[in-house]
Amino acid sequence: MWNKINKKKAKLPTIIGLTIIVLVSSIVYIYFTSKARREYNNALAVVESFTENLTKQNFNNLSEDISSNSLRNNNLTPEKYNAKYRNIFLGIHAKNIKVTDLNIQKHKPTGRYTFSYNLTMDTSLGKMKKQSYHGFLIKKDKEWKIQWKPNLIFPTMQQGDRVKFVTQVATRGKIIDRNGRNLAENGYIQEMGIIPRHLGSGKEKEQTIHYISKKFSISEEDIIKKLNQRWVMEDSFVPLKVLENNTLSNTSTVKGVTYSRKEVRIYPLNEAAAHLIGYVGKVSAEDIQRHPSYTEGEYIGKSGLEYTYDKELRGKNGGEVQIVNPQTGRKTILQSLSKKDGKDIRITIDARLQQKIYDQLNGEIGASTIMNPRTGDLLALVSTPSYDPNLMTRGISSEQYAEYSEDPRLPFLARYATRYAPGSTFKTITAAVGLETGVTKPGEKRRISGLEWKKDTSWGNYFVKRVHEVDQVNMIDALVHSDNIFFAQEALKIGKERFEKGVMKFGFNKDLSLPLSMKEAQVSNKGILSEVLLADSAYGQGEMLLSPIQQATAYSPFANGGKLIYPKLINNQKTLIPKRIIEKNTANTIKQALHEVVSRPDGTAHSLQIKGQSIAAKTGTAELKKKKGTNGIENGFLFAFDDKHSNYVVVSMIENVKGRGGSSYVVQKMKPVIESFYQK
Structure with a gap:
């Protein structure tokens, strides 16, 4: 009897010890499991934040989830990084960006997290094929950040690559009278404009704009308004004025000013058929809202038959989204579409x-x-x-348009x-x-x-x-x-x-x-x-x-x-x-x-x-x-x-x-x- 009691007393410390060990182990396990879960959730949140900003095209916020070291390694500041994405995605007219199959995993050899996702988008060329992305997250100051590389823009991109959008503009169809005479056709004009980068900055830029305004009789307000258009980049050609008779004047050497030969719509009968034929103009924000297939900078029919038969006349632009390397000459085509020229419209008018x-x-x-x-x-x-x-x-000036719209004889009325x-x-x-x-x-x-x-x-x-x-x-x-x-x-x-x-x-x-x-x-x-x-x-x-x-x-x-x-x-x-x-x-x-x-x-x-x-x-x-x-x-x-x-x-x-x-x-x-x- 005594032996049995002593044996029970001897076993008690062992049970207590084992219980303590199990309890401590459980606490440790729970701690480290919770920590791992928190780290996983934090890492996931970073990737989700990055992809959400990308899909919503919140380009100003993209750099917030990127490692500062990886930006420096790519010679980028947060501002330049955001601008890089903005220029590329707006340049290809990206919309309907969607991210699917987002996944992150712990990379055991390095202790870092890896992530992957698929991305689809529409460009002005239509739906781009699915792009699959892979990358790493690194931890700094207890925060996970994306280790950025160029392949996070497009998977095949490498250091030094650029995204280039090449447009093949469809030829707009003609409007022709019963005898084969053109009532609306395509021709060329000479126009002057500016490239923002050539204007300088600060006070120099203000003075240059003021000088251009006086020299070409264009208001400074109009110049600034055109420079602030959404599509304008530092190297964009921003047209300001059509030159009469397609000839350069003595203003051809004005600082900041450059010239371009531009294809335009021409109306041989001019006022005689204006109400009937109508005219084309640059697509507006309101136009894009009504017709999402339109893209900025595109010309569409605004009135008359040009408007009514715009789809048939305009055809469909083609082009390519390319990844090019200026040093090596390497080129990869991400997306391509052949242009389809517009149809001619023959009418009964003489x-x-x-x-x-x-x-x-x-x-x-x-x-x-x-x-x-x-x-x-x-x-x-x-x-x-x-x-x-x-x-x-x-390109009608606001003063010229006001002259028409305020004319009591109603010149726009058919x-x-x-x-x-x-x-x-x-x-x-x-x-x-x-x-x-x-x-x-x-x-x-x-x-x-x-x-x-x-x-x-x-x-x-x-x-x-x-x-x-x-x-x-x-x-x-x-x-x-x-x-x-x-x-x-x-x-x-x-x-x-x-x-x-x-x-x-x-x-x-x-x-x-x-x-x-x-x-x-x-x-x-x-x-x-x-x-x-x-x-x-x-x-x-x-x-x-x-x-x-x-x-x-x-x-x-x-x-x-x-x-x-x-x-x-x-x-x-x-x-x-x-x-x-x-x-x-x-x-x-x-x-x-x-x-x-x-x-x-x-x-x-x-x-x-x-x-x-x-x-x-x-x-x-x-x-x-x-x-x-x-x-x-x-x-x-x-x-x-x-x-x-x-x-x-x-x-x-x-x-x-x-x-x-x-x-x-x-x-x-x-x-x-x-x-x-x-x-x-």
Whole structure:
């Protein structure tokens, strides 16, 4: 018994000792395990911080996770290191940078941590193939830092290598007229600019900028603004001004200034086709936000057909992202893409005719549309006043742009696509609706007394007015003299419902599917709700609105045997099939009446008569008043076509013709254009 007790007492210290050993060992194990875990987490956090800054392109923070010794070994300061990454990644237009499969491990032989990750990104050449990175972390002052080497920019990079982005610029397609004449083409200009590194620094830089500003008449504010563009580097060429006539002046030796031959977009018709063709310009930050595929410095269509068909015209740039070593000549291609030149766009416009019309309207506020009524081809679309698209492309100053934008004549407005009250030219459609409904009888005379008329006292103080006092009037006379009262009375006899239904057939409330910004033609705002509005609508006023293009479309049945022809602007554009909207006999009756508008001495378009030719026409004015009973601005219109060959329909408009001959002034301006159709 005693032996057993003694044996138990002897074993107790041993158990206690073993327990203490186990406990101490556990504490030591836990300590070192926790320490290792903390070190692992700290090392991981450094790599995660570095890759997060890289993916978010926070280049100013990249150096925070890099060993200062490794920067010194590569002759880099933190600032130069950050700038190096910024220049490279912005230079290749990197975006959508993503890091995956990030991993770190303890490297037992050295006690350091190794890390690895995969990186993908998009450049202006598209998606770059996956890059796999490996590196070390080293510990200094109880902190883990990345031991940086050039292969952390791209895995194949070595000391002395540089990243080079070579662009193969796609050739922009041309815009060509129906006869093969260029309306938008590519050419070259000479421009002056500066390379920031050549300006010096501090006070010297300020003085140099001041001198350049005075010498080249460019504001210092504009120079500094261009120098501060995001893409500008120390060795970038920053263009400032296009040289006139592509010749260097006596300023060719100015300090800091250099010269470059640059490919640009050229518009041979200049102002004559500016609204239609548009212009190209440098992509803006807003453009990039809307279209992430755009890159800084790229030129895109900003207005007109250049904008509408930008994707087809621009094509797709190609190029290479290269790693090159200037000393050894070694070159590695990281990414490549072949360029794809843009397509040419051929349109139906006749450049010669476009220029002639512009020359005739220059100085006026107006527009002209010419269409082939058999094919729908738009032969000319002119708007005046205009602007210089070549100036817009080469670099317009803020002062020059302000001159355009503040001009009350609105030179940026494409008036051929802007809706106007069509005035008396619309009487042709009222006459057609009257004939189709059986209300109007072409030769039936009606007695009308005086120059003013109203239906009854329910119209209050409102009267319909006409210019010529003729006692006996039929439809043909009413078109020849442009009698408002006759057509107002006819519309009342037709009635609101039949009138509106008949008018709608002429292309109202219909999208014409043209590559232009244009609201649909309208008969009224919310329906013809009163007899007064019906009477006004009959002679193209009230709430009636059509653009010159829509007028040419609406009037095409009179030149085409009753068929409505839909317009087209692009050579191979498919349009809606021509639709007969009125009887052929109705169209021919109107056509004969419009022939008499020109042939009869008392016709409003008699001055348009050309010896040996058969021309049909209708003139018109529309007075725009702020309220009834007051005087307003008067717009003049001309609608004309060849009533034998039907090879053109002209619709022209000039604003503010009151006191200048009214619609006769429009006839005078457009007669040389119409004469040109008959000149060999």
